[in-house]
Amino acid sequence: MVSRVIPVDSFDFVLFGATGDLAKRKILPSLFHRFQIGQFGDNSRIIGASRSQMDRAGFQDHVRDALETYGGATDKEAIAGFLDLLDYTPVDAKGDGGWDVLKSMLREGEIRAFYLSVAPSLFGDIASRLKSTGCADDDSRIVVEKPFGHDLASAQALNTALRAHFREGQIYRIDHYLGKETVQNLMALRFANSLFEPLWNSSHIDHVQITVAETVSTEGRGGYYDQSGAMRDMVQNHLMQLLCLTAMEPPSKFSPNAVRNEKLKVIEALEPVQPENIVRGQYRESAAGGDSYRDHAGNPDSRTESYVAMKVEVSNWRWAGTPFYLRTGKCLRTRESEIAVFFRKPPHNIFGEDNELDANMLVIRLQPDEGIELRTTIKDPGPGGMRLTGANLDMTFADSLPDSGSQDAYERLIMDVIRGNQTLFMRGDEVEAAWAWADPIIHAWEESGQAPQQYDQGGSGPDDSLLLMHRDDRRWRPIEA
Numbered sequence: 001m002v003s004r005v006i007p008v009d010s011f012d013f014v015l016f017g018a019t020g021d022l023a024k025r026k027i028l029p030s031l032f033h034r035f036q037i038g039q040f041g042d043n044s045r046i047i048g049a050s051r052s053q054m055d056r057a058g059f060q061d062h063v064r065d066a067l068e069t070y071g072g073a074t075d076k077e078a079i080a081g082f083l084d085l086l087d088y089t090p091v092d093a094k095g096d097g098g099w100d101v102l103k104s105m106l107r108e109g110e111i112r113a114f115y116l117s118v119a120p121s122l123f124g125d126i127a128s129r130l131k132s133t134g135c136a137d138d139d140s141r142i143v144v145e146k147p148f149g150h151d152l153a154s155a156q157a158l159n160t161a162l163r164a165h166f167r168e169g170q171i172y173r174i175d176h177y178l179g180k181e182t183v184q185n186l187m188a189l190r191f192a193n194s195l196f197e198p199l200w201n202s203s204h205i206d207h208v209q210i211t212v213a214e215t216v217s218t219e220g221r222g223g224y225y226d227q228s229g230a231m232r233d234m235v236q237n238h239l240m241q242l243l244c245l246t247a248m249e250p251p252s253k254f255s256p257n258a259v260r261n262e263k264l265k266v267i268e269a270l271e272p273v274q275p276e277n278i279v280r281g282q283y284r285e286s287a288a289g290g291d292s293y294r295d296h297a298g299n300p301d302s303r304t305e306s307y308v309a310m311k312v313e314v315s316n317w318r319w320a321g322t323p324f325y326l327r328t329g330k331c332l333r334t335r336e337s338e339i340a341v342f343f344r345k346p347p348h349n350i351f352g353e354d355n356e357l358d359a360n361m362l363v364i365r366l367q368p369d370e371g372i373e374l375r376t377t378i379k380d381p382g383p384g385g386m387r388l389t390g391a392n393l394d395m396t397f398a399d400s401l402p403d404s405g406s407q408d409a410y411e412r413l414i415m416d417v418i419r420g421n422q423t424l425f426m427r428g429d430e431v432e433a434a435w436a437w438a439d440p441i442i443h444a445w446e447e448s449g450q451a452p453q454q455y456d457q458g459g460s461g462p463d464d465s466l467l468l469m470h471r472d473d474r475r476w477r478p479i480e481a
């Protein structure tokens with residue numbers, strides 16, 4: 001099956017922070033891939049805007065380098081075609097310089113998208129100048145990167161700054177996990193099949209495990225990360241979104257507000273997490289003497305967590321009695337993200353003591369090998385009588401849908417901005433609700449002053465995370481290389 005490309009209308013895409021790290025590693029390569037497969041409307045243009053003094057040719061050189069280095073681009077004709085769409089103007093987010101030139105580059109009647117790939121401290125300045133200079137109109141989209149705030153108060157301040165100039169319907173808050181193919185597939189699995197929904201509740205589901213394990217350290221971004229930690233960097237946003245999509249009620253339709261209303265209800269139903277239900281970890285120096293978290297942070301006393309595991313309760317009719325266990329960490333054994341849904345065991349065993357019954361388990365693998373797997377119990381084939389064994393119904397997308405094409409999460413999300421579809425973007429109230437849940441947890445840590453438990457690099461996290469499960473007579477799925 002070849003994926004169908006549905007072209008978008010032509011647009012003016014203004015990339016603030018066009019000379020920055022995220023632009024060159026993700027945004028520009030993603031735009032190029034969508035251009036290369038023919039998704040752009042005919043007159044589309046991309047305008048880079050940053051502080052650096054550079055002309056159009058200089059920006060084209062910068063972008064060519066980014067596409068070759070980070071986008072795997074080799075097709076000279078496609079690269080030349082893409083570079084043709086580019087323009088550049090220096091713009092100072094905090095001053096008046098460059099805005100009149102930017103305004104003169106924008107065309108009447110085209111979709112305008114302003115992507116703010118800059119520090120959040122510049123969001124308010126840019127939003128305000130976009131409006132006061134007439135660069136943005138009432139249909140323009142404004143896209144903002146994470147982190148969306150550091151806590152509830154700062155997220156509220158960002159929302160206020162953006163909403164002073166743009167309607168909520170124009171604001172696209174990026175959480176790149178929502179652009180991942182299998183994350184969207186979770187909604188298809190739940191709401192496009194009649195098989196699962198009747199079982200999707202605490203009567204049939206014992207518990208859910210959501211894991212985002214990373215092998216990378218914080219090296220190179222230790223300064224930023226030490227102010228953030230796993231809770232702010234991953235749990236409040238990415239894991240929260242996975243939890244919401246797993247736990248939410250069926251929306252009445254697949255529309256931005258219908259989906260986001262249901263996600264918001266999940267966040268609002270979260271119980272406060274008690275300290276005994278959270279484990280924080282920090283990676284120590286490796287056996288080979290490799291740098292520790294504290295070395296990477298440049299802070300020998302750091303109490304910031306690079307790992308967190310927690311038991312979360314969703315307090316509503318559907319989920320009462322079914323805990324969600326979340327965990328994420330750096331420097332773990334392997335890169336592996338998944339949602340594992342553990343069903344309850346069959347209520348009665350007709351096969352006798354020699355055949356212990358296993359529970360069914362549905363695993364939604366987000367990365368690296370995207371797919372869906374259902375663990376079932378079958379008869380062990382052969383003449384050995386009625387002996388039971390486990391068997392997996394495995395749908396690895398690379399095998400079952402080999403020509404479906406893969407796309408980076410940013411590709412999908414940027415095209416949705418042009419289409420004007422906010423379903424996969426966080427609404428302001430959602431982000432604030434997530435911070436309102438996370439803030440007390442973080443404050444309690446800060447007040448206690450307790451250091452996270454040290455854990456080995458290349459393992460599966462701190463020992464206490466095992467106890468979190470053992471206490472409930474459960475086990476984590478192994479993080480396996």
Ligand SMILES: NC(=O)C1=CN([C@@H]2O[C@H](COP(=O)(O)OP(=O)(O)OC[C@H]3O[C@@H](n4cnc5c(N)ncnc54)[C@H](OP(=O)(O)O)[C@@H]3O)[C@@H](O)[C@H]2O)C=CC1
Binds near residue numbers: 023052092116
């Ligand atoms: N890098 C990453 O992997 C990720 C980044 N993010 C987020 O994306 C955003 C950008 O991050 P990143 O690319 O790493 O940051 P960088 O520091 O690499 O780039 C910052 C960009 O902002 C521009 N800039 C700074 N000050 C001004 C100003 N006064 N006026 C106009 N432009 C200005 C810089 O322009 P110039 O260089 O010309 O001065 C540069 O292009 C941040 O919000 C970050 O949190 C989110 C997820 C991952």
Ligand SMILES: O=C1O[C@H](COP(=O)(O)O)[C@@H](O)[C@H](O)[C@H]1O
Binds near residue numbers: 216233
């Ligand atoms: O937002 C972030 O995400 C990455 C993990 O993203 P993935 O797509 O590679 O799973 C994480 O490493 C980073 O710390 C965080 O800021």
